[in-house]
Ligand SMILES: Nc1nc2c(ncn2[C@@H]2O[C@H](COP(=O)(O)OP(=O)(O)OP(=O)(O)O)[C@@H](O)[C@H]2O)c(=O)[nH]1
């Protein structure tokens with residue numbers, strides 16, 4: 001299996017909607033979750049770049065679909081968060097529309113990392129997102145973020161609680177803990193992304209030697 005160098009990841013563009021995205025080929029893996037869950041921070045940690053994706057204490061920082069290229073046909077996507085109330089209705093409507101359009105129409109979207117603050121997991125919108133991703137047959141990894149905020153006993157308890165809840169939702173999904181601050185789970189996520197980028201590529205239907 002080809003192992004990618006995530007430190008080589010480059011910003012491609014920020015798009016207000018799917019019409020502004022580059023051609024829909026290869027494999028895209030999106031980072032999704034509630035506002036402030038730590039999506040942009042996780043991307044920066046994985047790529048070893050402090051400010052590749054913009055982060056903020058204020059929820060609602062990421063308002064566009066942000067594309068990053070790890071290698072040819074291997075892209076990571078930082079999505080706007082959902083569930084943040086304190087944004088003007090008009091802005092929220094626009095960005096939720098582009099988010100759901102992206103999720104529903106982007107063929108190269110093959111995998112999704114769903115991030116939830118370990119202290120507040122499985123809110124209604126998270127459950128909807130997980131169900132939707134499973135129904136859409138995407139590969140899914142759930143990360144419980146900011147694990148540095150809990151002591152190890154509480155952390156283990158939260159982890160098994162979330163694993164049990166997902167089982168009862170009939171979603172057979174891998175759940176792991178992650179911390180950008182303490183660099184917990186980084187190798188595991190890179191391995192998972194490597195695996196997805198390798199196995200989820202759609203083979204070229206046109207045989208280049210056939211002419
Ligand atoms: N303690 C701790 N704080 C974190 C961690 N990851 C992110 N944060 C903090 O959480 C806040 C939100 O992080 P972001 O990465 O911007 O969150 P986001 O999910 O991209 O948020 P939106 O773009 O608004 O959807 C920032 O203040 C980060 O510094 C972590 O692992 N540990």
Ligand SMILES: [Mg+2]
Pocket residue numbers: 039040041054055061062078079081
């Ligand atoms: Mg963000």
